[in-house]
Amino acid sequence: MSAKIIDGKAFAATVREKVAGHVARLKADHGITPGLAVVLVGEDPASQVYVRNKGKQTIEVGMASVEHKLDAGTSEADLLALIAELNADPAIHGILVQLPLPGHLNSDLVINSIDPAKDVDGFHISNVGLLGTGQKSMVPCTPLGCLMMLRDHHGSLSGLNAVVIGRSNIVGKPMAQLLLGESCTVTIAHSRTRDIEAVCRQADILVAAVGRPEMVTADWIKPGATVIDVGINRVPNGEKHKLVGDVDFASAVEVAGAITPVPGGVGPMTIACLLANTVTAACRANGLDEPEGLTA
Numbered sequence: 001m002s003a004k005i006i007d008g009k010a011f012a013a014t015v016r017e018k019v020a021g022h023v024a025r026l027k028a029d030h031g032i033t034p035g036l037a038v039v040l041v042g043e044d045p046a047s048q049v050y051v052r053n054k055g056k057q058t059i060e061v062g063m064a065s066v067e068h069k070l071d072a073g074t075s076e077a078d079l080l081a082l083i084a085e086l087n088a089d090p091a092i093h094g095i096l097v098q099l100p101l102p103g104h105l106n107s108d109l110v111i112n113s114i115d116p117a118k119d120v121d122g123f124h125i126s127n128v129g130l131l132g133t134g135q136k137s138m139v140p141c142t143p144l145g146c147l148m149m150l151r152d153h154h155g156s157l158s159g160l161n162a163v164v165i166g167r168s169n170i171v172g173k174p175m176a177q178l179l180l181g182e183s184c185t186v187t188i189a190h191s192r193t194r195d196i197e198a199v200c201r202q203a204d205i206l207v208a209a210v211g212r213p214e215m216v217t218a219d220w221i222k223p224g225a226t227v228i229d230v231g232i233n234r235v236p237n238g239e240k241h242k243l244v245g246d247v248d249f250a251s252a253v254e255v256a257g258a259i260t261p262v263p264g265g266v267g268p269m270t271i272a273c274l275l276a277n278t279v280t281a282a283c284r285a286n287g288l289d290e291p292e293g294l295t296a
Ligand SMILES: Nc1nc2c(c(=O)[nH]1)N[C@@H](CN(C=O)c1ccc(C(=O)N[C@@H](CCC(=O)O)C(=O)O)cc1)CN2
Pocket: 050, 096, 097, 098, 099, 100, 121, 141, 142, 232, 243, 262, 263, 264, 265, 266, 267, 268, 269, 270, 271
């Protein structure tokens, strides 16, 4: 048996199309152009690529894109002052600080200085609390993208056993909350979980977000399960490097019922969901109905 490949690249294109439609209506009917500000501190090469792609895709869907590229040595006070300016700017509906930040900056402090209504990453402590209590919030982009793909594949997720490997604040924990919100029976597995393979074999939905290249092999997977691979690991490949997920795709594809590849699975959905969150934030800021199909 070979699993269905869930094509995140194609799915992300449909999300961007929906976002573009909502943006066009916001402009035509209400004179509103959603605006996204992205702040990059330092010169991490991967972050530079992600920020460039965010700016490009923001413009492609008709929104306004503002980029602030700050020196690696920027002080916390200067970064907080910039965020305060963006919080106060009515043309900016979404603010994102690209992570990771250089070590001298306190990420929690910085993230929690963003107006929660403009926190399109969904990382602010208020949004974390709202999501955890099942209230309307901004939802972190990567887990939101995973949820969209799971809903599309399964329809209802109610009653399914879901195992999330990884307990990070930006993927594992919010992913578990979202799956609980869909009435899944949710387990979070991590490095201390006993007999993690057996725990994972119980999963109808297995989400791997642990950051360990190809850790999940075929024998961890229940036949027919849906496997969502959040890992993006750069590993040596001869003289060069290649990207692999947290799942050993070659073996997993023979056992799973459906699986996301790396690259081309969850990754592209992250930026598509950032655009979706920005249009949602613009609607909420203006007291308008939220875009259908783009929220959790
Ligand atoms: N403030 C944030 N920082 C970071 C986030 C985030 O959601 N908010 N997530 C990641 C990086 N990221 C977006 O910022 C991101 C990662 C990967 C992709 C993607 O499309 N990946 C491709 C492969 C790309 C490659 O070749 O390197 C794929 O998987 O197909 C998009 C966005 C950390 N920081």
